[in-house]
Amino acid sequence: MRRLMPLALAAVLTIVCAVAATAAEKPLTFGLLLVGPYNDKGYSQAQYEGGKYVEAQQPGTKMLYLDKVNPADRPGVTIPQLVDDLAAKGATLILAGSDDMKDGIREAAEAHPDLTFVHLSGDDALTGKAPKNLGNVFSKMEYAKMMAGFSAAMTTKTGKIGFLGPLINDETRRLANAAYLGARYAWETVRGQKPEALTFKVSWIGFWFNIPGVTSDPNQVAGSFYDQGYDVIISGIDTPEALTVAGARKKTGADVYALPYDFKLACQGAPDVCLGVPYFNWGPPLLTIAKAVAAGTYKPGFEWLAPDFAALNDPDKSPIGFTEGNALSPETKKALAQFIADIGSGKINLYAGPLQYQDGTTFVQAGSVATDKDIWFTPQLLRGMEGASASK
Amino acid sequence: MTGRTSSLARAGFSLALALCVTLAIVAAAGAPPLTTLAVMLDGGLGSGQAVLRTLSALVPLLLCGAALCVTFAANLWNIGVEGQITLGAVCCVWFLRDLGLAGLVPPFLAVPGALAASMVGGAAWALLSGVLRTHGRVHEIFSGLGLNFVAMGVSLWLILGPWKRPGMASMSGTEPLPAALWLPALGGRPMSLWGLILAVAAFVLVAWVLNRTFFGLTLSAVRQNAMAAERLGLRPKRRMLAAMALGGALAGLAGGVLVAGLYHRLIPSISGNYGYTAIMAVLLASGSLRFLPLACLFFAVLTVGSIQLPLALSLDSSLAGVVQGVLVLTLFAARRLWPAGNTGSTGGTRNRGSAA
Amino acid sequence: MDVVLSQIVKRFGPLAANDDVTMRFAPGTIHGLLGENGAGKSTLMRVLCGVLAPDGGEVVVNGRACPGLTPEGAGALGIGMLSQDPLDFPPLPVWENFALGGGPVLSRSQAKARLAAVCARMGFVLPPDAPVSRLTVAERQQLELARLFDRDVRLLILDEPTTGISPAQKEALFGVLRAFVADGERVVALVTHKLAEAKELCDTVSVLRQGRLVGSFAAPLSTTAILGAMFGAEAACAVGAVPPRPAPVVGGEALLRVTDAVIADEKIVLQPLSVAIRPGEIVGLAGISGGGQEAFLRGLAGIAPVVAGSLAVAGRELAGKPATRFLNAAVHYLPASRLEEGLFPGLTLLDHVRLAFPERRAEARAIFAERCVGRFRLTNLPEAKAARLSGGNQQRLLLSLVPDDTRLLLADNPTRGLDAASIAQIWDHFRERAAAGAAVVFFSEDLDELLAHAGRVLVFFNRALVADLKAGIFDAACVGDLMTGRTVPGQAVA
DSSP, X not given: OTTHHHHHHHHHHHHHHHHHHHOOOOOOEEEEEOSSOTTSSSHHHHHHHHHHHHHHHSTTOEEEEEOOOSTTTSTTOOHHHHHHHHXXXXXXXXXXXXXXXXXXXXXXXXXXXXXXXXXXXXXXHHHTOSOTTEEEEEEOHHHHHHHHHHHHHHHOSSSXXXXXXXXXXHHHHHHHHHHHHHHHIIIIIISOOOGGGOEEEEEEOSSSSOXXXXXXXXXXXXXXXXXXXXXXXEEOSSSOHHHHHHHHHHHXXXXXXXXXXXXXXXXXXXXXXXXXXXXXXXXXXXXXXXXXXXXXXXOOOEEEEOOOGGGTTOTTTXXXXXXXXXXXXXXXXXXXXXXXXXXXXXSOOTTBSOEEBTTSOEEEOTTOBOOHHHHHSOOSOBTTEESOSSOO | OHHHHHHHHHHHHHHHHHHHHHHHHHHHTTSOHHHHHXXXXXXXXXXXXXXXXXXXXXXXXXXXXXXXXXXXXXXXXXTTHHHHHHHHHHHHHHIIIIIIITTSSOHHHHHHHHHHHHHHHHHHHHHHHHXXXXXXXXXXXXXXXXXXXXXXXXHHHHHHTTTOBTTBOOTTOSOOOOGGGSOOOBSBTTOOHHHHHHHHHHHHHHHHHHHHSHHHHHHHHHHHOHHHHHHTTOOHHHHHHHHHHHHHHHHHHHHHHIIIIIISSOOTTTTTTHHHHHHHHHHHTTTOTTTHHHHHHHHHHHHHHHXXXXXXXXXXXXXXXXXXXXXXXXXXXXXXXXTTSSOSTHHHHHHHHHHO | OOEEEEEEEEEETTEEEEEEEEEEEOTTOEEEEEOOTTSSHHHHHHHHTTSXXXXXXXXXETTEEOTTOOHHHHHHHTEEEEOSSXXXXXXXXXXXXXXXXXXXXXXXXXXXXXXXXXXXXXXXXXXXXXXXXXXXXXXXHHHHHHHHHHTTOSEEEEESTTTTOOHHHHHHHHHHHXXXXXXXXXXXXXXXXXXHHHHHHOSEEEEEETTEEEEEEESSOOHHHHHHHHHOHHHHHHHHSOOOOOOOOOSSOOSEEEEEEEEBOSSOBOXXXXXXXXXXXXXXXXXXXXXXXXXHHHHHHTSSOEEEEEEEETTEEOTTOOHHHHHHTTEEEEOSSIIIIIOOTTSBHHHHHHHHSXXXXXXXXXXXXXXXXXXXXXXXXXXXXXXXXXXXXXXHHHHHHSOTTOSEEEEESTTTTOOHHHHHHHHHHHHHHHHTTOEEEEEOSOHHHHHHHOSEEEEEETTEEEEEEETTSOOHHHXXXXXXXXXXXXXXXX
């Protein structure tokens, strides 16, 4: 299935290109709703640059975007209202960037049956809640998170890895799980250490970024990880606090590392403590969608795009990537390259059973492999991880 | 008559001056000033959709403005409107979720009942402030601000905790309510005619209560001189609490209308700064009920229109906030700068009084 | 120092507070400025010390005109004013208050040395480190004077300086003033509405009426002539007539019975006291500032709580009950600061009637016509705002709002700031109330007035009721001594 995905994608691409070349439709205008600031050096900027990529690759295509679409920044503003505005300005394709826009984008899609909606997140098309003109597209960030976990476990000296989590939902649980799986593989299989000597702890701050007074302060959480002997933090939130704190600790002589999230160049904040970044490369998938919509061939559905393991960091190919950080040792780099190649070739499948949830119930039976749906709807963290599986 | 024309001239002068300063700042920020203004106006009033949206922003503003007028009438600075909206929204959602959805209330009673619950919630929240003022000597500004934070905490706790969606918590709010439990909409989705009717009715009611009833007279007595009211046996504390409760009920109703008419669920920051904006509207109208609807409309247009700045002009969206802030600040400053501003007949009285 | 006010005109809107006033303050004299309240005395003095700029005329000091006089300029010329209300900072110690207010900045030791020097010269006793809030009114006045003397004031203006101080303190003050002008160079301008004081102290007197100078007199001063100038001939007769003194009430059941009550006002807690007041009595409370008489009045009104003991009106126990219960028991209180405590400045007179008689608010106009206009001769329109009322009309409005069935009427300085006609009307009204069976308890800072109108006097000193005097056995000197603690209470009652 996973190996089929890139093939299918390539096939779609070629067909789409062929159609796009022949059709002389009028240039596409698309609207992009970002949950955070467009220049956040994180999740929203990755989407914004994806949109810019589409504009550059498809001359004539125009992007309308609105950032900070969240109730704290824009109180009183609803997604359907914004979609009305975008539609009035000529947008025929609406991209909604965050899981939190789920209800709003569904409502808007029902109100505008003539427009195409793509939720870059969410699973309405999978669960059947979505109207005909609403699709979901997301990338399998899990694999990049595995690489992050792998790098962390290869680097840690104390055997204690912290995961700075946002709020708790299916997506964040499965990303934390993926990071754990990568870390466990590195720890037990590559380094040959005892399983019980690895501590992998998840601390949730409450949202994708710090909202003073509402969420826990990620600076405090990251600091307390390091205080308790954790020497590597994998960030699951959209802002770079973990890296910043690690950089500050490093200056005082501590031997600590961090892995930020979302944005290709996120290591720049503190390169000497950065082990790498799992990042989104929205350019290729958005371009695919834009071309398909312009050609009238887009079929809304649930798409979960796998990385191109052979060209992981090629901006024109893989929907996700993993930037290697300066702090990664040459040996780890070598091991990581082997790890990526093995996943790509199918030699390693970390979703192979037996795997158990925190409460001991079975996630994957021994001898079988988790399906996409099993992975997508993740109700708990995995056995072996510390941290809450659900908010209290 | 001359009083009214001069106050109109004064308002016009302040508005013109405020616009000039705002446009200068917009130009300094590198945006085309006149286009910016046109985009904002157009976004608020330019189309049927825009007007509906402005009206839907007007509903909570007018309700909160009326609520503030009641408390201002008793000389209370009800800064806690935000929290009262939030609690109203929470109570409304509670009623619809736990009673409406569960079928404990007949469907035709669910929405009216929920709105009533929201009024009770807002009133109770306001009374907390009120009692702290009358019996705890805590000024309502401080308790109101504090309770705003508490209310936000309560709503977040409910969204992320007890009322979270099946399997996950999300900042997008609680599970949306079925359409049967919505306030009937008008035309476009964002607008509920019933909300507007309720807001106008509440405003008329407040105007009547304040100007035509004995209760309104006692409130202005308390405002003018709480000590004299005490001497006359008017029980100013009780009147203050009554004013807080009435104001809180109206603010709570605003929260209820936001839930039942607009969001159809509880979201974080559901109060949407309407409480604070309404305070500015009331200040802009100098506490006069006659100008309040206009002031509320002005802020509604501004709120709705400013979202167009990043969309139409790709201005950094924070500029919209700057525009709004500068406009309001200069409006207040300009009112003081009006040439004939403070040489009224009152000056003579004051001097005559002290000449004795 | 020779100061001449020449053709001074000062207008406030349509009102001419000073209309072509010319007068001279000759060196070595104490010059009295007499007139009713609102005659323009204070305005004229403010023009003299540069606080108000005149609309016409000029101030001439030692033969030189001083146009555009400012308070600083006047201070530099040696003109200083002791205002009616002390301009000090109560939380600060005496020496800091002394050092504040213009002039060079003094160090702590310098300021204390200079304060001690001035006090020694004038015979004041002021503790330099005590906070001003602990001083009596007389001491605060002395502090103010000490500061002015230290700045070498040559023309000293005093605005109603004897308000709130005892007769003995008044004598002391007058002594200081006489010493002040003894060098034949310095001048005192004394603003007062009390003829007796002017007669006792002043070398020359100018009388203002409605903003105009209506007479100038030199010692020896004639009462009739000055009264004629102050009020016009016919008013002088009305004021001169001796009011009927109410007969002491002895029999009958007590209306108000206070037993071992401890009254706790905001800043002052009274010693336990017991007293009974019968219907028909008019009781005057005597005491100097801080004596406790105002707190007692507020305690009777239910404003200051009775924290121990008993307070019963017509047999109903009211100690510790809220003020509304006192109102229900037909106890009413007229505050001294009428606009600040009793009225709603921005509301109309009609609204006041509605608020005072809520259950009859539909007939507010009729009530206004009958009570306010008919009975109390209030001349304003019912739509007028209370802020526009003169002092007399404020009191008329307040009186007309007191219901007829009031059994205990409490009045704090009921005539303060009023003109003669209003004062007479108020006393007449109180006597009517008493004759109809109500009890009236009042406090007046003017001891002469108090003794003239009270049928019984309760004297307070140092937060205690020290004497209960029945009519006929008290005189001003005796009460004054009791008020200031110079006589032990036991002697007086005996």
